[in-house]
Amino acid sequence: MAEMTEMVKDFFTDAQINIKTLHNVLSEFLAVEKGGQKLYEKAVTLVLDSEVRTKFREFHKQTVNHQKILTEVIEQLGGNPRVMSRTAKVATKKAQGLLATMGRTGITAEEAELNAVENIVLAETKDHADWELIGKIARQTTDSRLREVLRPAARIVEEEEDQHLDWTRQKLREMQMEALIKGGGTNKPAKTSMKMSSNGRGARPKSPGRARSRA
Numbered sequence: 608m609a610e611m612t613e614m615v616k617d618f619f620t621d622a623q624i625n626i627k628t629l630h631n632v633l634s635e636f637l638a639v640e641k642g643g644q645k646l647y648e649k650a651v652t653l654v655l656d657s658e659v660r661t662k663f664r665e666f667h668k669q670t671v672n673h674q675k676i677l678t679e680v681i682e683q684l685g686g687n688p689r690v691m692s693r694t695a696k697v698a699t700k701k702a703q704g705l706l707a708t709m710g711r712t713g714i715t716a717e718e719a720e721l722n723a724v725e726n727i728v729l730a731e732t733k734d735h736a737d738w739e740l741i742g743k744i745a746r747q748t749t750d751s752r753l754r755e756v757l758r759p760a761a762r763i764v765e766e767e768e769d770q771h772l773d774w775t776r777q778k779l780r781e782m783q784m785e786a787l788i789k790g791g792g793t794n795k796p797a798k799t800s801m802k803m804s805s806n807g808r809g810a811r812p813k814s815p816g817r818a819r820s821r822a
């Protein structure tokens with residue numbers, strides 16, 4: 608949520624929003640929420656800490672609801688939520704890029720856990736900024752219909768986005784400090800072995816196996 612002084616300033620600022628540009632931007636924000644859902648789904652398979660897993664399941668549920676709210680907002684403003692803007696496609700690729708780094712191959716289970724939490728912080732930084740902007744548009748727009756649609760949506764979601772970002776950033780710091788104190792980075796990474804199959808082609812790398820749970 609924006610700072611109080613900025614919010615007060617917004618109420619005394621008028622902005623004429625270009626609706627076509629807004630539709631493209633909302634399409635991007637929807638893609639960010641969809642990417643966030645996938646990142647949470649992957650992260651819960653990598654996180655060892657049971658408290659973090661529980662929190663991520665809660666945030667995942669809220670992220671799915673944010674998609675529903677954004678879809679309704681786009682429809683109420685006369686847009687088609689199934690049409691992806693150019694920047695929505697870029698946002699989807701960004702999430703895919705983060706997802707591609709998430710796994711246990713070549714790193715320890717603890718390092719994979721930290722990477723998963725870090726990726727959530729990166730994704731939530733963008734998600735948080737998106738909803739801050741929606742709140743700002745709702746406060747500054749001269750279009751009463753736009754204000755009517757965006758204000759209740761921002762009121763519900765902005766607080767949850769504050770929690771998503773604040774909690775995950777705080778947790779990442781704690782986990783990084785814990786790893787530094789324990790020297791977690793010195794553990795051996797999960798091994799991968801490439802066996803040659805009878806046809807001479809390389810077989811798939813061996814699964815590193817299930818990691819020990821702290822739960």
Ligand SMILES: [Fe+2]
Pocket residue numbers: 640643669670673734768
């Ligand atoms: Fe969200």
Ligand SMILES: [Fe+2]
Pocket residue numbers: 643670731734735767768771
């Ligand atoms: Fe979020």
